Amino acid sequence: MLRFLVLLLPSFGLMAQPVSVTVTSNKDNPVFQAVVYLVPHSQEANQAPPNDVSVMDQIDRQFVPHILPIQKGSKVIFPNSDSIKHHVYSFSPTKRFELKLYQNSKAESLLFEKDGEVELGCNVHDWMLAYIWVVDTPYFVKTTETGQALLDVPEGKYTLRVWHPRIQDDLDTLAQEINVLGSTDLNVNLTKDLLEDLSLFEDQTDGFSDYD
Numbered sequence: 001m002l003r004f005l006v007l008l009l010p011s012f013g014l015m016a017q018p019v020s021v022t023v024t025s026n027k028d029n030p031v032f033q034a035v036v037y038l039v040p041h042s043q044e045a046n047q048a049p050p051n052d053v054s055v056m057d058q059i060d061r062q063f064v065p066h067i068l069p070i071q072k073g074s075k076v077i078f079p080n081s082d083s084i085k086h087h088v089y090s091f092s093p094t095k096r097f098e099l100k101l102y103q104n105s106k107a108e109s110l111l112f113e114k115d116g117e118v119e120l121g122c123n124v125h126d127w128m129l130a131y132i133w134v135v136d137t138p139y140f141v142k143t144t145e146t147g148q149a150l151l152d153v154p155e156g157k158y159t160l161r162v163w164h165p166r167i168q169d170d171l172d173t174l175a176q177e178i179n180v181l182g183s184t185d186l187n188v189n190l191t192k193d194l195l196e197d198l199s200l201f202e203d204q205t206d207g208f209s210d211y212d
Contacts, residue, residue, distance in 0.1 A: 017181070021186045022146075024187070025190050026191050030148075031164060033065075034143045034163065035067065036162050037141075038140075040154075056078050058079070058081060069133045070112060084124075087123035094134060095134075139153045168190075168194070169192050174188055176188070
């Protein structure tokens with residue numbers, strides 16, 4: 001089954017508990033599409049990545065989704081749903097790759113074996129920008145427009161972490177050590193301004209009509 005994000009329930013005996021996390025900016029505004037993830041202290045609570053393949057599509061000359069969280073060891077495919085060619089690449093140390101000009105096709109899936117940030121671009125359309133955030137845990141989700149994230153995790157101790165490409169706060173400083181024994185509500189409040197949103201540009205004239 002193809003998917004954009006993951007919420008996994010444990011297969012062992014520990015009871016799953018709901019964890020609600022709200023992420024707000026230093027101006028008390030909700031932070032949309034922040035990746036919220038819980039790293040278990042117990043290896044028992046960790047699970048191997050699923051066999052599902054995640055999708056980073058290209059629609060209307062934009063990557064969809066803009067932010068894709070996946071578990072380390074997962075695969076991602078990069079279909080081109082446009083009628084024009086795209087040339088996807090990443091120079092990020094977490095995963096360097098290049099998918100040369102292709103059109104109306106599904107490129108082969110790529111395996112992501114390291115955790116961290118993977119910034120994506122297109123050599124044909126310079127404004128196209130997206131991120132894959134690879135986490136070493138099966139418990140992750142993106143925040144909604146209200147800045148909320150809901151997860152179900154086994155009881156136990158975790159490190160709560162948050163990531164977004166616009167966050168300037170030190171990620172380790174934002175991390176929280178928590179002990180989930182029942183329904184849990186948490187808040188992550190940023191202290192620094194968010195970086196400029198570069199996900200969309202008004203001027204999308206690329207001058208590469210030969211590639212259309």
